[in-house]
Amino acid sequence: MSYRDDAAFWACPHGQDARHGCVTCYEESADPNPDLPFWDVAIWFTSDQPIPVKALQDVHRHGRRFLLDKLSAPHIYLLTGQARAERGGQAVAGVIGFLVHNRHVVDAFTVKDTRAVRMSPAADVPSGERVWP
Secondary structure, three states, rough: OOOOHHHHHEEEOOEEEEHHHOOHHHHOOOOOOOOOEEEEEEEEEOOOOOHHHHHHHHHHOOOOOEEEEEEEOOOOOEEEEEEEEEOHHHHHHHHHHHHHHOOOOOOOOOEEEEEEOOOOOOOOOOOEEEEOO
């Protein structure tokens, strides 16, 4: 895959690199089209500052099936969520968009790895398609 193909693969519908997040994709996920495929998304990221335990606990109350966990290594976190999106890159953009939108929870972060697994079948893509860089 060339750099140009990679950039096109990771571009969300709003022209953002999904690995940097897209607030518009995140906001659109608040009222998703039920005809879109359903994705389970996982984002591993680091943060310069520790995230307070209360903030970690509050994320699951968000209502969009998000969960933020601290892993055993210092300042490494896992954000999981579910999203409806046309492509895995858009689902990733929306979940990372949650972090961008909520800078009061995570001031600065660096995405280390992403996973998106299609949970609902589609005519042209087998269920369980995995998407990652």
